[in-house]
Amino acid sequence: MVEGMFILILIIPFALTIYISFLRWRANRPFEQAYLSGLRNYESVIADSGFWDSLGRTFYFAGAAVVFELIIGFFLALMVHQITRGRRFYITILLIPMMVVPVVAGYNFSMIYLDSGPLNQILAPGLNLFDINPRIRWLSNPIAAQWAIILADIWQWTSLTFLIFLSGFSALPPQLINAARVMGASRRQTFFWVELPLLKPAIVIAVVIRSMEALKMFDPVVLLTFGGPGTSTQTVAYYLWEQVWQFNKYSFGAAASIMLLIIFSVLIFFGIYLIGRQGKAIERGEA
Amino acid sequence: MSTDAKQALQIANRRRWRRTVVRHSILIGWGLIIMFPIFWMIQTSFKDAHEWVTWPPHWVPQDPTLKNYEQIFTFDVQQSGVAREATEQPFNIWGAVADSLIICTTSALIALFMGAFLAYGISRFNVGGGKFRHSVLIIRMIPPIVIAIPLLMYYAIMVPLASETVLGFRLSLFDTQFGMSLLYITITLPFVIWMMLSFIDEVPYTLEHAARIMGAGRLYTLRRVVLPLVASGMVVTFLFVFILNWAEFLLSLTLTHPDVSTLPVLLNKFQSASEGRLYGPQAAIGTVITIPVVVLGVLIQKHLIKGFSFGTIRK
DSSP: OHHHHHIIIIIHHHHHHHHHHTEEOOTTSOGGGOEEOTTHHHHHHHHOHHHHHHHHHHHHHHHHHHHHHHHHHHHHHHHHHHOOTTHHHHHHHHHHHHHSOHHHHHHHHHHHTSTTSHHHHHHHHHHHHTTOOSOOOGGGSHHHHHHHHHHHHHHHHHHHHHHHHHHHHHTSOHHHHHHHHHTTOOHHHHIIIIIHHHTHHHHHHHHHHHHHHHTTOOHHHHHHTTTOSTTTTOOHHHHHHIIIIITOOHHHHHHHHHHHHHHHHHHHHHHHHHHHHHHHHHHHTOO | OOHHHHHHHHHHHHHHHHHHHHHHHHHHHHHHHHHHHHHHHHHHTTOOGGGTTOSSOOSSOSSOOOHHHHHHHOSOHHHHOOOSSGGGOOOOOHHHHHHHHHHHHHHHHHHHHHHHHHHHHHHHHOTTOTTHHHHTHHHHHSOHHHHHHHHHHIIIIIHHHHHHHHTSSOOOOTTOHHHHHHHHHHHHHHHHHHHHHHHHHTSOHHHHHHHHHTTOOHHHHIIIIIHHHHHHHHHHHHHHHHHHHHHOOHHHHHHOOSSOOOHHHHHHHHHTOTTOOOHHHHHHHHHHHHHHHHHHHHHTHHHHHHHHTTTSSOO
16 A cells, blocks of 8 residues: 555656657647657756756755854753753754744844844844945845845754754763773863764764755745855756746656756665664664 | 862862853853854744834834734734735635644655554564564655655646546646645655654554454554554654655745745745745744644654654664
């Protein structure tokens, strides 16, 4: 029954998409009258700079966001691990962003980046010193808009890396750390030579899961910038959405999504291989 | 104790205290960063139209009003008539609330039912081999836009064409609650399997064995022995999947248009209104969507890690 459902929902649509990707078809003509055009759609996707630019941009966004999320999440987890009082309170607060609906998070940030928003108000005293008009339109500048989206992603998903690292910290065996301390290792040495290697599985899992999720980035782009200004914040998901749902280029979209699927499959299998290796290490009791 | 030792102890204590203060202030600082956007949304939802974009912005609404909430919750759109100003128009969100609730609840329930049995099979009989546990991850990692385009073709073209030739009338899954539920069941099933696996693995097999020896059938054992033990796990899984579906945006944006609309899609529609952005009602909808989910999430936060990390991390 379940296999049947996967076939119904996933396999048949993909077969249909592959078929459509060989057609020459846009929404201005009924589906039945479309004719085969061979690999032309794939050629136009490969030749399309918008597709490759948006793909590169997606990797740039994901990379930047994940690096910050890992660093901030790691230090927050370390802090929470080291304090004794109020731990549960901090965990509850720090996990809230993860539960906020991404669309709402995007909307919240769009209010904060307004030219008459609180961000400009906070920056105003500093900006006035340099005679800059404090009512900056952050989302109208390509680079600022890119970082606005990255920041929104960091705000929301640092809580996930925090959670993964926190459970990594609390799974550390105290005997090993005590042994290292007794044998004369300093606090810093214990951290770098005992705790960090033990945390490797958590780090790998956080990197893989967060990168795969960040590469899907779509909601904040729609809510904050609509891909603009120009094309500076179009992620690949947004680009395809625009091509298909705004410009009705169906067979182009089908070809592009098949290509995207191939590109992502490589990444996914690599990620699962990495996680699987860590999982085996956990089962063997190395971590 | 000599005075030297006392002094050393004092210095060590002071240093430890200072370190604690630094840690707490870093955590409180990040906590403030986290709460700020949420605080800003909630306070905007109580502002009247003229206060939405003032400079300098008001941190607390100067004349707080419930107008935004009245605007989105009114039932009688016809009676109040079309207002001249867009900021005074009533917006009925009840349709979207009903759609969201129906789609999320039914799909989470069915996914839970199917996933629980599957997880039981995987846990007890190792169905699908040891690799299965990792291969379920794949579905989660595929970007939704890649399946959105095939699904659009499938729902809007192939199903109507096929039903017309086979059944004689046009049947479409596009823009229906049924189509969305079917899709959500499929994409959340891996989550259900993962979470239920970790709960079922914790139930000792000896218990079931004892029941079987005493003459209980397989289904009876499942219902009277295993089910009560994993009931709380099932509630947690249900809530988690519900939250995921509730927040889903891309697929519901692309596969529904005029008739069905989930709440995140509705929130987005306010933005592209030709009158400019209606910050107040948007903030009110955002608050209405967010608060119940955050409350549910806090209730199950201990188990979130299982779902979000696909059981790769156990706590």
